Amino acid sequence: MTPSSVARILRKLSRENAFYFFTSIGNYIGENAVSLEEFAKKIGEVNTKSLEFHFYRGDFEKWVAEVLEDGELAEEIKRLKNLKPVRDALRSQLHLIVSKRFERLRKEFLG
Amino acid sequence: MTPSSVARILRKLSRENAFYFFTSIGNYIGENAVSLEEFAKKIGEVNTKSLEFHFYRGDFEKWVAEVLEDGELAEEIKRLKNLKPVRDALRSQLHLIVSKRFERLRKEFLG
Amino acid sequence: MKLKKQAVSLDSLDWKILQALQENSKQTYTEIGRRFGVAHSTVYDRIKKMEENDVIKKYTTVVDLEKVGVKNITAIMTVFTDPKESENVAKRLSEASEVLEVSTSLSEELSIIAKVVAKDQDKLHSFIALGVAPLPGVLRIRTSIITRKYKEKELLIKRK
């Protein structure tokens, strides 16, 4: 990956582009993520109902692909669906994937 | 007091005549009392915000006077206002007045 | 026997006429016809048909009650009920003149949402305490009093 595309994935987003956590249609819990780093952190914190809602709607992979522009991470999240994880299993696996990716990119960025 | 007026105060009320506990205008907490006995019990249980709301609106004394038809207890509740009790002080004093009254009437009723 | 609801199909002229009538129900057939380049008799026929099959429910007038000194308060009441009693509670609420709108709704929980008007906060509370809380199956009630209206309109008909 080029340094500039890594920097792009790690950037801080505008309010409009943040990820907003809901628990069901129209029910926003007040938590959002404005960067990949914060996204990883919030996955560890928000309730699992919210994680299940977005995961099975495909919201996470869509946001990661279209807003963060990290196609690789989007693919990994999508593949996780095959395991059909729920509740804490979903949280830990999603958290692992996203935080690992963040750490790798950060190291790459710092050189 | 005549036995029949004691019995009347101690009777079980219809749903329409029960006391419904609110915390503010239009906010019903789901607790109600269908008798003096239950009224005493619920005063010990519902949150003090609800007690303050009804106490200072005069709802308790009104219900006791008009529905239970216990003028004496209504007067006692009304007099308590002079002390301007709030929170747990309100709960304990109100609870004392109402449960004492209930015990006295019950003894009178059982003879 | 309950009649099955079947969608009435409207053509683009019908939609235009409906939109015109929603904007101003007092326009004449001639005015509407001129606007869309058709004869007033055509407009008349289309409207009659839409009245007959109840696409047009009512011609009414929107009045500014505040301007004439009617100062009601409006509140949105959410009633949580035993699911078995939900329909009965909704029906009972619908009968009350204080209640303008009643719907059942689904969020994380089932509930009934109703718009209520009253002369003042005391009247509002009395209605809810004496008329709603005692209904069989009512579990809890949450009420929000409207402090300011920013927008209030019906769904505008868009031309198809």
Add this chain to the structure above:
Amino acid sequence: MKLKKQAVSLDSLDWKILQALQENSKQTYTEIGRRFGVAHSTVYDRIKKMEENDVIKKYTTVVDLEKVGVKNITAIMTVFTDPKESENVAKRLSEASEVLEVSTSLSEELSIIAKVVAKDQDKLHSFIALGVAPLPGVLRIRTSIITRKYKEKELLIKRK
């Protein structure tokens, strides 16, 4: 300069006319006059006056959109905001065509209540996730989707 709102005073004939127009805005001056035993010119004068001082806001038509196959979903959205941003959020919501009604309200907490329509649940969610949650000052949103309407009417004018 903002004009001070002053209540317009209506007499009992004005109220009767308003009530008649709310029932059916297409009644003629003659029909209304006959009903209340006054000349059609009197009815005309009264109505013109109430139109001029905006007591009468609009003549409109109530349409049964379901009958014509328009199957929107309606939701009641409660938006909790930073109190300082409440007015801005209410104004921004009012600008959206998906939003029919917006009010600020007071219960145990301050909030904004809005009625929203959308083609389906996905469109509803997108509107809220992309258009409402990101507004500055929005803290939480609670949405209830209407599953069935039991009653829906405007406040009926009562004769004074």
